[in-house]
Amino acid sequence: MAHHQVVVVGGGSAGLSVASSLKVKNSSLDIAIIDPAKKHYYQPLWTLIGAGVFPKEESERNQADFIPSGTTWVQEFVEKFDPDNNAVHLKNGDKITYDILVVAAGIQIDWDKIPGVKENVGKPGTGVVSNYSYDTVDSTWKNIQALKPGATALFTHPSTPIKCGGAPIKITFLASDHLRKNGTLNNVNVKFIKGGPGIFAVKKYADSLTKVCDDYGIERVWKTDLIGIDAEKKEATFKHMETGEETVEKYDMIHVTPPMSAPDFIKNSPLAAESGWVEVDKLTTQHVKYPNVFSLGDCSNLPTSKTGAAIRKQAPVTVANVLAVLNHKTPGKEYDGYTSCPLVTGYGSLILAEFDYDKQPMESFPFDQSQPRYSMYALKAYGLPRMYWHGMLKGREF
Numbered sequence: 001m002a003h004h005q006v007v008v009v010g011g012g013s014a015g016l017s018v019a020s021s022l023k024v025k026n027s028s029l030d031i032a033i034i035d036p037a038k039k040h041y042y043q044p045l046w047t048l049i050g051a052g053v054f055p056k057e058e059s060e061r062n063q064a065d066f067i068p069s070g071t072t073w074v075q076e077f078v079e080k081f082d083p084d085n086n087a088v089h090l091k092n093g094d095k096i097t098y099d100i101l102v103v104a105a106g107i108q109i110d111w112d113k114i115p116g117v118k119e120n121v122g123k124p125g126t127g128v129v130s131n132y133s134y135d136t137v138d139s140t141w142k143n144i145q146a147l148k149p150g151a152t153a154l155f156t157h158p159s160t161p162i163k164c165g166g167a168p169i170k171i172t173f174l175a176s177d178h179l180r181k182n183g184t185l186n187n188v189n190v191k192f193i194k195g196g197p198g199i200f201a202v203k204k205y206a207d208s209l210t211k212v213c214d215d216y217g218i219e220r221v222w223k224t225d226l227i228g229i230d231a232e233k234k235e236a237t238f239k240h241m242e243t244g245e246e247t248v249e250k251y252d253m254i255h256v257t258p259p260m261s262a263p264d265f266i267k268n269s270p271l272a273a274e275s276g277w278v279e280v281d282k283l284t285t286q287h288v289k290y291p292n293v294f295s296l297g298d299c300s301n302l303p304t305s306k307t308g309a310a311i312r313k314q315a316p317v318t319v320a321n322v323l324a325v326l327n328h329k330t331p332g333k334e335y336d337g338y339t340s341c342p343l344v345t346g347y348g349s350l351i352l353a354e355f356d357y358d359k360q361p362m363e364s365f366p367f368d369q370s371q372p373r374y375s376m377y378a379l380k381a382y383g384l385p386r387m388y389w390h391g392m393l394k395g396r397e398f
Helices: 013-025 043-050 137-145 167-182 203-216 308-326 374-390
Strands: 002-009 031-034 039-041 060-062 072-074 078-082 087-090 095-103 152-157 189-194 219-221 224-230 235-240 246-250 253-255 293-295 339-346 349-355
Touching: 002 013, 002 308, 013 031, 013 095, 013 308, 031 095, 043 137, 043 167, 043 339, 043 374, 095 308, 137 167, 137 253, 152 167, 152 246, 167 189, 167 203, 167 253, 167 339, 189 224, 203 339, 203 349, 293 308, 308 339, 339 374, 349 374
Parallel strands: 002 031, 002 095, 031 072, 095 293, 152 189, 152 253, 189 219
Antiparallel strands: 039 060, 078 087, 087 095, 224 235, 235 246, 339 349
């Protein structure tokens, strides 16, 4: 049995940002990172990869290159948490104990929750595609290119929380822009079908996104979830969230955003709220029951969008409060719910939505960010990836 001062579960953007920053602030800290992944992905780029802007290899790096120097990397899966005994049990039977636990295990993509998705997504000839996996993201672009006049392209957004809540509408816009450039947009039926009640939670940005939809002629359907796919017939079955009514839509291409949830080993643990996410104080990221446990990012129940930009603001708060608890002090740094959604509206245009817990805009630039701009597109495509690889994952704050 090994013991470490700080155990970080998850080597994604949240886990590595926290571990790196802790090392920057106190190089003598004994930190272990538990994550079996050999590769690390910059997932915000997958929208643009699915639209043919970048090759998917651009988003992939070796995980070993980003494990902070001086930390212990445990390449194993977590089996269960035992916070009453300050322990984490691994699938190989090992047990690791800690003074402080940081849970940053990301989100679970439930591919198998919709019949017909898992076995068909990314397969040639099925028309079923998704940007939510490195293995399938390039199939999106192939299918967008194959759309012919008279075709129907469906884009779904489930009623569950998802990572990067703007991603489903972004690929809808990019596909529409590609069709417009090809002169076929007016002859292809593009439909966006969402389990939620509207296009975006913040009115300022929702109004602008609605105008973009109108400009492309995108049909919108709300409160409706995808519940099944028949890939042979190229038919998708949907269910209205309130009435329960089921409808069948024929498609030539369907971009599926699968339902998502907290990882099962979190759902079934003492750390989970009823929702399944790790239950933390929304200001300090400290667990509501276990004061030596913190959580941030997609697996936490912080009531904000699950984005990398939110993690960029959550990580410094978590780091400061972890250090406070290690020094027997009360956590004092607070997170205001800031998140950002870079909403690509077409090739070379983007609306940069930034807002807080109260859904109030918190914009960084001295202009109206609800208007599509090339400068914001360039920031997403070229600036933010560099900030991620060379800054955020290295423990640098911006």
